[in-house]
Amino acid sequence: MDLIAQQLVNGLSAGVAYALVALGLTLIFGVLHVINFAHGELYMLGGLVTVIACNLLGVPYLVTLVLAPVIMLVVGVGLDKLAIGPLLDRRDGLSDVVLSTFAVSLLLLDLVLAVVGPAPERVEGLSGVLILGPVIISHQRLFVIVLGFILIAGLDAMLRYSRFGIEMRAAAQDRFAAEAVGIDVNAIGTRTIMLGAAIAGIAGALLVPVTQFTPLMGQNVVIKAFVVVVIGGMGSVPGAVLCGVGLGLIEALVNIRFSEGMTTAIIYSLLLVGLLMRPQGLFGRAAR
Amino acid sequence: MLSVEGLCVSYGLLRAVQRLDLTIAAGEVVSLIGANGAGKSSTLKALMGLAPNREGKVSIAGRTISHIAAAQRVRSGLALSPEGRHVFPDMSVAENLLAGAAGASRADADCRTANVFAMFPKLMSRQSQLAGTMSGGEQQMLAIARALMSSPRVLLLDEPTLGLAPIIVDELAELIETLRAGGLAILLAEQNVEFALAVSNRAYVLDAGVLVKSGNSRALASDPAILAAYLGL
Numbered sequence: 364m365d366l367i368a369q370q371l372v373n374g375l376s377a378g379v380a381y382a383l384v385a386l387g388l389t390l391i392f393g394v395l396h397v398i399n400f401a402h403g404e405l406y407m408l409g410g411l412v413t414v415i416a417c418n419l420l421g422v423p424y425l426v427t428l429v430l431a432p433v434i435m436l437v438v439g440v441g442l443d444k445l446a447i448g449p450l451l452d453r454r455d456g457l458s459d460v461v462l463s464t465f466a467v468s469l470l471l472l473d474l475v476l477a478v479v480g481p482a483p484e485r486v487e488g489l490s491g492v493l494i495l496g497p498v499i500i501s502h503q504r505l506f507v508i509v510l511g512f513i514l515i516a517g518l519d520a521m522l523r524y525s526r527f528g529i530e531m532r533a534a535a536q537d538r539f540a541a542e543a544v545g546i547d548v549n550a551i552g553t554r555t556i557m558l559g560a561a562i563a564g565i566a567g568a569l570l571v572p573v574t575q576f577t578p579l580m581g582q583n584v585v586i587k588a589f590v591v592v593v594i595g596g597m598g599s600v601p602g603a604v605l606c607g608v609g610l611g612l613i614e615a616l617v618n619i620r621f622s623e624g625m626t627t628a629i630i631y632s633l634l635l636v637g638l639l640m641r642p643q644g645l646f647g648r649a650a651r
Numbered sequence: 652m653l654s655v656e657g658l659c660v661s662y663g664l665l666r667a668v669q670r671l672d673l674t675i676a677a678g679e680v681v682s683l684i685g686a687n688g689a690g691k692s693s694t695l696k697a698l699m700g701l702a703p704n705r706e707g708k709v710s711i712a713g714r715t716i717s718h719i720a721a722a723q724r725v726r727s728g729l730a731l732s733p734e735g736r737h738v739f740p741d742m743s744v745a746e747n748l749l750a751g752a753a754g755a756s757r758a759d760a761d762c763r764t765a766n767v768f769a770m771f772p773k774l775m776s777r778q779s780q781l782a783g784t785m786s787g788g789e790q791q792m793l794a795i796a797r798a799l800m801s802s803p804r805v806l807l808l809d810e811p812t813l814g815l816a817p818i819i820v821d822e823l824a825e826l827i828e829t830l831r832a833g834g835l836a837i838l839l840a841e842q843n844v845e846f847a848l849a850v851s852n853r854a855y856v857l858d859a860g861v862l863v864k865s866g867n868s869r870a871l872a873s874d875p876a877i878l879a880a881y882l883g884l
């Protein structure tokens with residue numbers, strides 16, 4: 364019982380990471396109808412910014428939580444201008460983007476591997492632990508969970524109430540009508556990629572003190588995020604959040620009994636079953 | 652208010668619109684009629700900058716807009732209520748309207764929403780309903796209201812009567828007259844020839860992308876040769 368409670372807390376923080384990464388993926392898919400295969404590397408770069416800033420430059424950890432998303436906004440613009448935007452208007456643009464973002468993903472991963480090396484790197488986050496009876500929660504893990512949910516709520520409010528959110532949903536629901544009413548759909552696309560990159564960046568910065576930094580951390584998370592997006596429904600925001608957190612929890616519980624490899628096998632079985640039973644995902648259609 | 656010279660639209664080898672010239676003055680309703688596939692929707696999309704291959708000169712209030720993107724055309728006073736309504740289905744009525752005020756400040760948008768609600772009281776009572784759950788007639792009204800949210804000088808209406816009950820069609824005729832009397836220039840693309848000729852001052856008849864006749868709507872309505880040859884009436 365104690366073990367289960369402990370694992371649920373651990374699963375929750377992992378789930379927050381999956382949800383945040385999946386949110387960016389699903390928003391980009393909803394607006395641009397492309398799958399950004401480089402999304403995991405954006406998460407990894409968020410972690411890398413934190414490692415460099417904290418460990419090499421002596422920047423306080425909390426400052427890197429602002430630094431990482433801001434830098435990732437710029438990386439997002441670069442990704443759009445180099446690997447997404449120019450390809451979209453082509454005849455086979457959508458499949459070209461799969462290849463181009465995959466290329467960017469490999470490029471970034473190998474670049475970081477070559478420069479930093481494969482060894483994991485520690486970052487000091489918040490210190491201290493919270494003891495709740497038999498369950499021990501590090502302050503950093505608690506911080507990940509709380510800030511993660513605040514970010515998700517903020518993002519949801521932005522999508523619902525802000526002009527950008529409304530224009531983004533309009534572009535996702537009917538691109539032609541959005542253009543006809545004067546929404547600059549290409550600009551909305553760029554800003555969606557920037558937003559997705561910033562969320563991935565802050566997620567990386569949040570999680571790195573918990574998981575440690577490795578160049579492969581993006582790959583590990585993005586594969587789960589793809590599962591989340593497919594099961595939650597491509598383009599669905601509540602789907603990404605609920606399935607992301609759910610996946611973190613399930614994974615942590617299965618981990619009690621089974622090895623890591625077995626856990627992964629179980630998750631992919633879920634993906635296959637989900638795809639066969641509900642190809643449109645649990646939460647159906649476009650971004651809302 | 653709107654003037655078009657030598658408009659051409661093509662899709663690959665298909666030439667959907669060929670060298671069309673037309674003008675619309677402020678406070679005038681002009682209809683564009685023709686059989687299925689005559690090129691009416693292609694014309695309207697090209698005017699908005701939304702048809703892929705288009706040529707020709709389009710100007711609004713003396714300003715040439717043929718080289719600018721749809722978003723800028725909307726800002727210079729052109730608005731389209733597209734064929735098939737194209738409301739944003741998973742957004743509320745109020746959100747659909749707000750989306751139609753792209754580029755306006757929030758205060759301006761709220762002010763325009765109030766004006767639109769005064770014109771469409773039914774939309775006001777449904778403002779939090781999801782647009783996709785509304786009836787066809789309600790969606791049509793919303794599509795027109797959304798187009799009006801950009802405060803246009805020229806309104807393009809594509810098949811607004813499609814699928815509407817006769818009583819709603821009458822309401823629509825009244826609405827068009829109100830908008831015209833307020834100084835709007837309206838281009839109405841319609842299959843419903845009787846309706847189009849009844850509400851418009853002038854009309855252009857398209858056949859396979861070519862302008863075959865234009866003139867006073869009343870005169871066209873009483874020209875059986877035209878009606879029979881191009882419109883199958």
Ligand SMILES: Nc1ncnc2c1ncn2[C@@H]1O[C@H](COP(=O)(O)OP(=O)(O)OP(=O)(O)O)[C@@H](O)[C@H]1O
Pocket residue numbers: 662665667685686687688689690691692693694734842
């Ligand atoms: N996206 C497209 N790709 C290829 N051909 C197209 C496309 N859109 C329209 N066409 C063709 O262009 C021609 C004109 O079509 P358009 O939609 O402008 O006609 P319309 O007068 O609006 O017809 P309707 O009354 O049925 O709405 C048709 O032959 C149509 O098949």
Ligand SMILES: [Mg+2]
Pocket residue numbers: 691692693734809810
């Ligand atoms: Mg048409």
